[in-house]
Amino acid sequence: MQEQRFLLTYISKLKAFNIPAEAQKTMTVTASEFFCNFPEMGRENAERELNKAVDRLWDRTIFVKEENVKREVRWLQERATYISGEGKIEITFADTVLSYLTMLQGSFTNILLRNVSSLTNSYNIRLYELFIQRFDFQTRYISLNKIS
Template sequence: MNNLSVTKSNSLIDASYQLNVQAQKLVLACLGKIDSRTDIPKEMKITAIEYADLMGIPNARRDLYKAADSLFDAVIILKDEHEEIKLRWIQKSVKKIKGEGAVIITWTDEVVKYISSLQSRFTTYKLRHIAELQSGHSIRLYELLMRFNSTGERVIYLNDFKSSLGLSNKYPQFKELNKFVIKPAVAELNQRSDLTIKYETIKKGRSVAALSFEFKQDNQLKMDI
């Protein structure tokens, strides 16, 4: 398994977006190829062989093209107290080089500013720690927690959590969100990533207002069972 690292702006990690698991792994595989000490290339090429090696995906060519198709329409929403900005991951449709089993991605100028830096406001994690994950929700939760890996704790308002996973308009009842998103993501991370996680709800009155996560990193990557 590879030992590449992914470095992302914390603004991007806390942004709202929803990508299927193949598209998330395509983005992360591309970021894993970037040396964060150098300028980020506006255009990147990744082959199905690289994709398979980086992410442990057996049907790499099919999944690579599927990920490329979904990435063009994906939107990132960055919010602060003053404004909401919508960005696109890529500037134009991903070019597929079918003879090589490869794709060429052209990042938007806005995303280039966010996706890599060595400054302290950025989060870095090993690509191999998310390569075995089968759920896009699990990958996003991993990123949200790793932003606070120095403390091993994170409290996040429920609305912010749903927004970060692109679920603002879904699962109005917490019990559904918990059953179909939170519990499965935590269970998969406990089984397949380098994190051991437990969480509790924080209530305001009778309603769940926030989630409190405690987590720690294991030195040895867990195996799929």
């Protein structure tokens, strides 16, 4: 859950399309930003939850399928840098992942963060994301086997 929240915070910070992805590869996220986006965790817990989210993200991999090739890649290029006493984390995403994250900025809005900030589990956030894609009230069929 906190990893998902961290990624939403990061995506909300991405700059305009005309800035090269490489310039956005390393970014600083503060515990204060994390708390402001997800206040139910409590200000006193924000730094700990941010650190925990980034540590877990380091251990995670994703599968990228391009044509007939399926590769497993890490989210992060290197372990996060913790700036002690300032409640900041500097994080560097892997090149493969960054290219996908920067594609999201055109369809991502801050309204999403406001709407999911009080949701308490990652499945709820994912369902919200799926439903909001059809906000124009078109019919949407979702196979329960394909939700991930």
